[in-house]
Amino acid sequence: MQDYLNELNPAQREAVVNINGPVLVIAGAGSGKTRVLTYRIAHLLEKGVKAYKILSLTFTNKAAKEMKERIATIIGAEKAASLWMGTFHSVFSKILRIEAESLGYPKNFTIYDAADTKSIIKNIIKELNLDDQKYKPNGVYARISNAKNNLITAPAYEANKQARFNDDQSGTPEIYRIYKIYSQRCKKSGAMDFDDLLLQTNILFKNHPKVLAKYQAKFDYILVDEYQDTNFSQYLIVKKMAEVHKNLCVVGDDAQSIYSFRGAKIENILNFKKDYKNFKMFKLEQNYRSTQNIVDAANSIIKKNKNQIPKAVFSKNEEGNKINVIESLTDNEEGFAIATRIFDSVYTDHTEYKDHAILYRTNAQSRVFEESLRKRNIPYKIYGGLSFYQRKEIKDLLAYYKLVVNKQDDESLKRIINYPKRGIGQTTVDRLAEYAREKDLSIWDAIINIPTSNINLNSGALNKIYGFAEMINEFTAKLYTTEAYNLAKEIASTSGITHDLFKDKAPEGVVRHENVQELLNGIMEFSTNNENEETTVSLDMYLEDVSLLTNQDNEKEEDLNKVILMTIHSSKGLEFKNVYLVGVEEKLFPGERSANSTSELEEERRLFYVAVTRAEKDLVVSYARQRYKWGQLHDCIPSRFIKDIDPSYVDFNVKEQDDTLFPTEREKPQTKKDYINKFAQNRTKKKEQKGTAPQARIGSAGKKLIKATTNTTTSQNTAIDNKDVKVGIRVEHGRFGYGKVLQIDGEFPNVKATIEFRNHGVKQLLLKFAKLKVVE
DNA sequence: TGCGTGCTTCTTTTT
């Protein structure tokens, strides 16, 4: 174990052995940051520091888990287990549970995710009768979140002249009221949202110096990873915690700060020297990941940013190939080109699928590549997107668990009071909620205290509500006597969820049933991992954990040999042999709104830098000349970032377009059956994800029908009038309205579809675009 | 009470 220091370069070694006092480690991309962090912890332990005296904060659960595993291999699993290691959110939610009562929250407070938060805000906007054109849930949420991350509580916001002025200016003067009501509602529900976990920690430390002192004393050594992505709230927590011992080591790279939209302040890392006098700074500048060409090219990009800590990242790896810039006519062609390259690489150079990663700016871009990869039978995996925990059936079941643990949780109660259907209608729930609001009670307390005369509900409805409440009570009674998995299973079946899903024999129903089983398996796994002789694992312990998990944490450790698709943001910290950076166009990357602001543009450029530095060996940068957005074709121009790269590292592969190279059709020839299947599959997929099938878009009797024939049909909102599957039709450029496919003939792409349209404006459009021939 | 339809809106990025 002594030898580990020899594995490090001088800068890394300094960063590991200087354990006392404030330390700033600037870790360039691919410079062995994780290695330094793990070895530093190992070194601390070797120097006699107790594991439970070390607090290590990371940005993602996954990073924490990985680091823990790596440390375990060095120092042993037992010691590693008593380290405090996790994301800010998970570590401080643990602390908040311990200290909850001094803040007036229950220990078993619920954690609201973004969806919960948005739904509450939406309701408040509605209740206040505010103009929903001005007050958009997303926007309001962003304001509130921003306020919280800057430690501005609801009362402080109300009194904050600047904030109020800004709101007045932007025509949303009532935000402070929404914020106030939202906060009250969370408090009443015994719930915290993501931002609260940090805000309340700050409040705790501010109002309860003894508590702060306790944790200051507890942690002799604090390490923070990805420091450039901390927000003000996190920054202050760290500052306070480290105030006494001052043994704080922050690691980060200002050039990779890409989360300002979430409140991250690059200033935190830039100003470290101001906050911590006598700090030591170590720069890890040797890149072990990428070829010289890629490192040099990346340097030439980031050089364009003013706001940064100077550093000289270099590589001693082979020189490598130049960056390939390729141009395509359309987004579809781009997909085709990338898929072809991957295909060739795998079959001629014998690379593996998993060596290839396609990175894009927005999730929506994944679709084209999915299609083109599928057509070539290339296996792929998309990361991000809809999380397992966002699925309807999972959220439903978790809502039961949350309610059983915390009855004040109105959001969960509303979600499940009539699921599975037990005859408690919307009107009933609304009246209940209104009554609760009037009496300033949670809905649950309102149910318990209903004086029947005071509420406009008939006895039938009331009985159903009581039945529901009784069921929940019975579950709660078992909370600490029954082991988590058993109780979870019991709730799933007694509530009727399992049965409700089981009786659904359609493929999507089966999948949902399987998902529920998977969740239960997860609970079982959690139980076995956490049980010991003294305590059985109870359901609330599981809930603590699950609320902060994300899609990435649920990934199975299968040895996947698949092409990887993800956003640049989620690629941070990862590396791939071959990277395809796609959609590098103005208005997309950098995005439209970044163009006017220097700081936003710099952040986009850092994002570009992050993408480039993911590549170990080969990098392809790709853009299209035309791209569909919201069903319409737009002209695109190459991103300014491409010009930012020093041309000596780039191979511009933008040759005269050879139209014969790329087939003009959007699909490979398919049989009619394939065509129908594809739509059916899409529909199934949507249904799996959302729990409900997409709305069918189909004409009905009573309106004028037009029959038309087209040779290119794609659909909106899925499928064809094949048995029970109905469809909306979209034709070539733009949306013509919805119709019903009466008949499909021929092979793709020369499919002839006879469609009934019912949209009155359609006929003109049909005539205008000669592609369609009006039959009647 | 549920479902189909027409219209509107949405796109950054995620703990």
Added chain:
DNA sequence: GAAGCACGCA
């Protein structure tokens, strides 16, 4: 291209 919402029809 996809999804949410309100309205209107059974």
